[in-house]
Amino acid sequence: MSDTTRASVLWRPWTPITQQAQSLRIVEALGNRVRDEDGKWYIDAISGVLNASCGHAHPRLIEAATRQMGKLVHYDPMVTTHDPAETLATRLADILPGELNETVLLNSGSEATEAAMRIALQYWRNCGEDRNRVVTFEAGYHGSTFLCQKLSGLPFTVSEWPEPFPIDRVPLPAPASGMQTQEAADALVAGFEQALRSGPPAAAVIVEPLLGLGGCVVLPSGFLSRLRALCDEYGALLILDEVFCGFGRTGRMFGFEHETVTPDLVTMSKGISGGYLPLAAVTATSAIKQSFLSEPLVQGLRYGHTTGGHAVAAAVANTVLDVIAEERLVENSATQGRRLLDGLGQFTDSPLVAGVRGLGLVVALEATSVEAGEAIAETMADEGVMARHERGVIRIAPPLTISAQETDQIAQAVGVAIGRGAPAAPLRRSSSAERRERTE
Ligand SMILES: Cc1ncc(COP(=O)(O)O)c(C=O)c1O
Incomplete structure (x- = not known):
């Protein structure tokens, strides 16, 4: 071939x-x-x-993976537990603020979004309230599964199929370059307030602290705190998607640390394992988890994957936390x-x-x-x-x-x-495979 x-x-x-x-x-x-x-x-x-x-080929991360691989690759997370996953969940509880103590381990950022949605909507059922609606950014991106794409209004995610639950997407009030003004901040907050106020009570608001795939939009200072206050006012859970921003990417450990905000749920992936192995996490507050433990017990957490919290990935993530600090x-x-x-x-x-x-x-x-x-x-x-x-x-x-x-x-x-200077003609360069073949 x-x-x-x-x-x-x-x-x-x-x-x-x-x-x-x-x-x-x-x-x-x-x-x-x-x-x-x-x-x-x-x-x-x-x-x-x-x-x-x-960075790539970091000796400490290679060593952590190799060591764990020789000891225990993974074991059924539904039936048992293992040290790397327990240690990681404990360390996440330590570095996350407030009562964010309860972690579900998964494989990808999209799975983390799916799990966060499942937890948030089920939470309201557990509390006896009928809340299904989700509010988010039109230019947000939360993953590529069918449900995750439905959350986003970006052109490449839009599809004709019906939404699994009502979703309201708030547009940006200004181009990305104009989002740092007080006017833009006020308009953005007003957009979220309007979305929360209109329609049936919202179950949750999910946003990224910085819109990554939506064009690298740095949100106005103070926005997340004001969004937290709005969520409190309208009783919606605040889910922050730290899949891209988390673990130092924005110059703070988590993107939301540029403000004093404590979300109800945080989703994480990408930097959590430095990209060495697939890994993701959703951390919820103790109150949210508690609602899953009370009657009726059959409700429980209806979410999980075979390789969620894979022991080798979790061992690497624990060493990533060491490397980030050291x-x-x-x-x-x-x-x-x-x-x-x-x-x-x-x-x-x-x-x-x-x-x-x-x-x-x-x-x-x-x-x-x-x-x-x-x-x-x-x-x-x-x-x-x-x-x-x-x-x-x-x-x-x-x-x-x-x-x-x-x-x-x-x-x-x-x-x-x-x-x-400006390109004279449309660019269309060949791939390295094509270039190699031409010279063979
Ligand atoms: C903010 C955000 N959330 C979720 C995802 C989805 O993660 P994954 O591609 O691992 O499913 C991404 C991926 O780029 C992302 O940037």
Whole structure:
């Protein structure tokens, strides 16, 4: 089978929506860099799948996985328990605020959303209240299962099939670049209040602390606290989706720590295991779990997966928490994030750049057109920096282990792209497999 055929029988997720013009086959990753099959190294400015927060091939994480694999790979989480999962649940309870003490372990961010929805809606049944409605952001993203896609109003998730329960999606009152004003903050809060006030009582509000796939939208300061107050006023549970922001990505351990907010449920994945193994978690307050233990007992938690809380993944996650603390990765995320924003700030006058925004090591460079965005990402790749381009927005989210020198290299690669100016013709470069075949 030829290289091109081999590449084409692999049906990649979300393609062609996420496909960049330059399609590469990656064969190796070390520290903050990845190497393609032609031997070229790139700074990994997308952290694997936005999850390699401790960098690649970290010896401590490899050692933790290998050790656990030789001891106990996994065992039925419905019938038994094991130390790595118990330790992780305990440590999450320690680092999360308030009464967020009760953790269900899963495999993916989407599963965490599904579980959080199941828990939130069932909670109200347990309390004898008929609340089904969920309020969320139109530009939010909470995963790719059928239910998760229904929560989102982003163009690539919209489908014709009916919703499993009523969902109200609040639009952004301003473009992403204009979300930092007091006016935008007030309009956003008013939008959520309107959604909570209209219709039957809401069961829950689910939001990300920073809208990742919705265009890297940094929410106005104070918004989450005001949303918490609204949820209290209307009796809805507040679910914060920390799948992308959690574990240091925004320069705080959790995205909601930029404010003084305690949610009722938190969903986590990506950085929790540094991307070394699939893992996710939902942590709920003790009061929520308590409602599942009271009569009628048959209700219980109707959710779980065979490999949820996999022992090897949980062992890695426990070591990720050690690495984050010992290597001061949350602090580095804040420091390098500021440095990157400063570095990219010098390009805001370019006719190719509509704006630059970010929080910690989630930085977005918005191009003035999709073509300009594609051209910038292409040149960045040529210059040895792997970034992600989506609908005109270039996402830069390197491992939290990134150095100042590498941060500067990312900004320099953007500078080269800007220096080249607007693309003359639509770009359509071949994949590395196609290039190799042509030379064979
Ligand atoms: C905020 C957020 N929630 C949920 C998900 C879904 O996670 P997964 O792709 O692991 O199912 C993602 C994935 O990008 C995400 O960014």
